[in-house]
Amino acid sequence: MAKKPRQKILFIDDIPALCEEMVTTLCNEGLEAESNLSPLDAIPKVVRGDYDLIITGMVIAELGGFEIIRSIRGGGCRVPIIMVTGFGTEQSAIEAARLGVADYLTKPIESKELVARVRRVLWEHAPSPPTRHKSLARMISGDAKMNTVFEKVKTIAPTESRVLILGETGCGKQLLAHAIHQQSQRSEQPFVEVNCAAIPSNLLESELFGHEEGAFTGASKKRIGRFEAAGNGTIFLDEIGELGFELQSKLLHVLDSGKYTRVGSGKDQISHARLVSATNRDLMKEVELGRFRADLYYRLNVISIELPPLRERPGDISLLAQHFVNQFVPEGRQPPTFTPSAVEMMRLYPWPGNVRELQNFAEQLAVLHRNTHIEATDLPSRIVQHGLAGPNAVSSKERLPFRKAKDQFEREYLLGVIQDANGNLAEAARLSDMDRAQFYRIAKRHGLTTNPDS
Numbered sequence: 265m266a267k268k269p270r271q272k273i274l275f276i277d278d279i280p281a282l283c284e285e286m287v288t289t290l291c292n293e294g295l296e297a298e299s300n301l302s303p304l305d306a307i308p309k310v311v312r313g314d315y316d317l318i319i320t321g322m323v324i325a326e327l328g329g330f331e332i333i334r335s336i337r338g339g340g341c342r343v344p345i346i347m348v349t350g351f352g353t354e355q356s357a358i359e360a361a362r363l364g365v366a367d368y369l370t371k372p373i374e375s376k377e378l379v380a381r382v383r384r385v386l387w388e389h390a391p392s393p394p395t396r397h398k399s400l401a402r403m404i405s406g407d408a409k410m411n412t413v414f415e416k417v418k419t420i421a422p423t424e425s426r427v428l429i430l431g432e433t434g435c436g437k438q439l440l441a442h443a444i445h446q447q448s449q450r451s452e453q454p455f456v457e458v459n460c461a462a463i464p465s466n467l468l469e470s471e472l473f474g475h476e477e478g479a480f481t482g483a484s485k486k487r488i489g490r491f492e493a494a495g496n497g498t499i500f501l502d503e504i505g506e507l508g509f510e511l512q513s514k515l516l517h518v519l520d521s522g523k524y525t526r527v528g529s530g531k532d533q534i535s536h537a538r539l540v541s542a543t544n545r546d547l548m549k550e551v552e553l554g555r556f557r558a559d560l561y562y563r564l565n566v567i568s569i570e571l572p573p574l575r576e577r578p579g580d581i582s583l584l585a586q587h588f589v590n591q592f593v594p595e596g597r598q599p600p601t602f603t604p605s606a607v608e609m610m611r612l613y614p615w616p617g618n619v620r621e622l623q624n625f626a627e628q629l630a631v632l633h634r635n636t637h638i639e640a641t642d643l644p645s646r647i648v649q650h651g652l653a654g655p656n657a658v659s660s661k662e663r664l665p666f667r668k669a670k671d672q673f674e675r676e677y678l679l680g681v682i683q684d685a686n687g688n689l690a691e692a693a694r695l696s697d698m699d700r701a702q703f704y705r706i707a708k709r710h711g712l713t714t715n716p717d718s
């Protein structure tokens with residue numbers, strides 16, 4: 265595997281001792297850094313794209329910090345810039361923000377703080393890695409188990425075999441059934457879907473097989489059923505586990521003989537459709553409990569495909585969340601990205617509604633979220649609450665080192681209070697009876713905000 269190139273940092277300042285100190289601190293942390301005492305010499309190299317992050321002092325004899333930034337930006341270069349100043353005023357902070365400075369540090373700078381800020385800015389501006397995901401029709405995944413599913417689908421789709429898809433609600437069974445159809449020789453023919461749970465049982469038979477005029481009260485006209493509509497295509501019976509006993513027998517008859525009759529007719533119709541079915545129930549258990557016919561189960565289950573729930577493919581959580589945000593973001597707007605703390609929080613959540621639940625919340629975020637990043641605190645409260653109560657809760661037997669335990673407490677506390685303040689940091693600081701700047705600094709250390717004004 266090709267080694268990821270290290271990101272290069274340039275520190276611009278005309279104080280040699282400071283340059284040396286900064287470069288040493290960064291290099292000791294494994295970062296690649298160098299300095300330049302002359303802005304006029306540095307700017308062309310920066311504009312040429314030699315660096316991934318610039319840290320610049322504000323008062324430099326040759327050219328002031330703001331002039332440096334204007335020259336870099338004037339050259340069309342969007343490299344992230346951190347500004348270091350000895351005397352931060354509100355005015356200079358505003359000007360820095362106006363010029364698109366990524367962060368603003370006031371001296372004296374603690375080494376740890378510097379490294380944390382640098383890492384954060386580098387992470388935020390890193391080009392997104394090419395996502396190593398596979399796709400099957402409209403389904404995407406980066407998970408090994410799903411990759412096996414995709415491979416299986418490619419093998420079985422072109423055959424005529426019946427397929428039974430198993431999986432929890434919302435994990436992609438319908439999408440997978442459609443993918444099977446699309447990859448088959450029948451892709452030009454209809455794909456007809458019937459949700460067996462959504463149609464009242466007394467209407468389901470006529471929905472599936474059609475009816476003749478006057479077959480029952482209300483049947484004023486002859487109507488073809490879904491099997492007939494599917495023709496030489498695929499019929500997808502979703503929630504097959506909900507099928508009543510009587511209809512199970514009728515379906516079994518179709519599968520055995522290829523024939524069915526419209527309600528109110530004595531004439532056989534031939535079905536040429538391929539059957540794909542799905543359920544979120546444990547069908548074998550239903551058979552054991554006498555609620556599902558064993559013979560039908562075996563006819564349906566020629567090939568079975570099990571879709572793992574979202575919580576069992578953690579890598580897919582952020583992949584799909586970002587995919588949906590990109591998909592739903594209004595035209596002309598840059599899609600916001602998830603911060604590591606948001607990703608971590610999402611991974612702790614069990615996603616009972618699987619991909620559908622994730623898709624719904626990502627759509628809301630894509631439309632309503634106005635910042636460039638999605639923080640843990642921007643997630644729905646059920647996800648945050650779960651994250652706080654879940655694995656973060658330290659068991660009494662587990663003794664963490666004091667520093668780590670304090671860190672953990674601090675993070676949980678901040679998340680909770682920011683959540684209570686609906687993401688408003690000033691309000692969160694007030695609720696915790698803390699100075700706003702101090703609160704913001706700690707929140708930032710925990711990666712809980714990127715926006716000082718929020």
Ligand SMILES: Nc1ncnc2c1ncn2[C@@H]1O[C@H](COP(=O)(O)OP(=O)(O)OP(=O)(O)O)[C@@H](O)[C@H]1O
Nearest residue numbers: 402403404432433434435436437438439619620623
């Ligand atoms: N791997 C995936 N890639 C992209 N979108 C997905 C993926 N899996 C599911 N989805 C989307 O998530 C939503 C739910 O998926 P789908 O309807 O296929 O689930 P289901 O298992 O059939 O649900 P139910 O059991 O409730 O019928 C759909 O909008 C679907 O497009």
